[in-house]
Structure formats: C-alpha cells, structure tokens
Amino acid sequence: MSLHHRLTLPTVTLFVALLGPLAVARAQEAPAPCLDGGAYDQFDFWVGEWDVFTPDGVRAGSNRIEKVAAGCLLVEHWTSAAGGTGNSLNYYHPARQQWIQVWVDGQGGVIEVAGEFTDGAMRFVGEHVYPDGRREAFRMRFTPQVDGSVRQFIEQSKDEGATWYVWFDGRYERTGRPDTGEPRE
Incomplete structure (x- = not known):
C-alpha cells in the first residue's frame, strides 16, 4: 500500500x-x-542616529547604528560628508569573549578588528586592508561621553606598530531622531 x-x-x-x-x-x-544583557549590551551606547564631527567642528558625515538579529548584531551605515559610504558588522563572539568588527567601504577597503570593552571604552585592534592588498596595523576606541556623545579615535601604523598616526578622530552627536535601542528584525 x-x-x-x-x-x-x-x-x-x-x-x-x-x-x-x-x-x-x-x-x-x-x-x-x-537580549539578556552582559557582554552583548556593551556596545549599545553606539546604537542610534549620529552626526559625526572632527575635533575642529567640521561635519565628517552621518552614521546610523542599528541593533538587529534579536540584539545579536550591530549594523553600521556610514555616509561621509563627501558622499563616500561604508558599512560594518559588529558582534560579540562568545567563544572568543571578544567583540568583532568587519568594515567594508565603497572603495573596497576592509578593516577587521577584535576587542573588548575595558577602561570605559570599546577598544579594537586589527588591520586595515586596502583595495591594492596593502595591510596596515589598525587600532580604535569608542568612548561614551557624559553628555551622550561618543568619541571615536582611530590610529594606524605603516611599520607594524612601531609608530602610530591618527587616522580619524570624530565626535558622534545624536541627530535628535528617536531611536528606541530595541533590535530590529
């Protein structure tokens, strides 16, 4: 049958x-x-809609950071004042007990870094890979400020970390558009 x-x-x-x-x-x-807190919430201070300024007050661009995938992933959407774009994926890796960021810009550059929240800042180290294949050591930190802004400070090294130069120094200021901080699916 x-x-x-x-x-x-x-x-x-x-x-x-x-x-x-x-x-x-x-x-x-x-x-x-x-969504249970702990390490997964350490980078939530970066979630939101931002205008980004250089130390001398010049607008560098805008950035939107959203929490998605049931709170397990932060997605960055950057647009520079000149119109350049880039995106990053940011997530906590439980086995490594580290935060990972993978950035790709509109020119084909890639930044891969890993780090942790320590001493009041999210700190990353890794490398910047240029479209031509060149690699440079890369480190950055995101520091939440008392007024709700965030400072992003990035340094890069052409000599494997013997000397460092400032690659970017920006102050994130909220745009005023509401962001609930709740994950989006």
Whole structure:
C-alpha cells in the first residue's frame, strides 16, 4: 500500500494535533541570549542616529547604528560628508569573549578588528586592508561621553606598530531622531 493511501484525514488530523503544541512551544522559546544583557549590551551606547564631527567642528558625515538579529548584531551605515559610504558588522563572539568588527567601504577597503570593552571604552585592534592588498596595523576606541556623545579615535601604523598616526578622530552627536535601542528584525 502506498504512503498516499495510508495518510487519511483522521491520520493527518492526529499528526497535526500531536505536533502543533511542539511548534507553539518552539515559537515561545526563551529570548535570544543577546537580549539578556552582559557582554552583548556593551556596545549599545553606539546604537542610534549620529552626526559625526572632527575635533575642529567640521561635519565628517552621518552614521546610523542599528541593533538587529534579536540584539545579536550591530549594523553600521556610514555616509561621509563627501558622499563616500561604508558599512560594518559588529558582534560579540562568545567563544572568543571578544567583540568583532568587519568594515567594508565603497572603495573596497576592509578593516577587521577584535576587542573588548575595558577602561570605559570599546577598544579594537586589527588591520586595515586596502583595495591594492596593502595591510596596515589598525587600532580604535569608542568612548561614551557624559553628555551622550561618543568619541571615536582611530590610529594606524605603516611599520607594524612601531609608530602610530591618527587616522580619524570624530565626535558622534545624536541627530535628535528617536531611536528606541530595541533590535530590529
């Protein structure tokens, strides 16, 4: 007898009745671990809509940081004042107990860094890979300020860290557009 003949309406009804509660239970699982606080919330001070300024007050660009994937991922959307763009993915890696950032800009440059929140700032180290394949050591920190702004300070080294030069120094100021900080799916 074929499978088609054995699946009668009463059999299908019984099957749905038995498996239905399992589907509901799965849908009502505990919240994602990224919403439970701890290390996953360490970079939340960066979430929001920002105007970014250089130390002398010149507008460098705008940045939108959103929390997605049930709070497990921060996505950056950068647009410079000159129109250049870039995006980063930022996430806490539980096995490494580090934050990871992978940045890609509109020119094909890539920055890969790892770090942690320590001494009042999110600190990253890694490398900047240029479109031509050149690699340079890279370090940056994001420091939340008392007034709600954030300072991003980036240094780069052409000699594997023997000397460093300032690559970017910016002050993030909230645009005034509301951001709930709640994750977006």
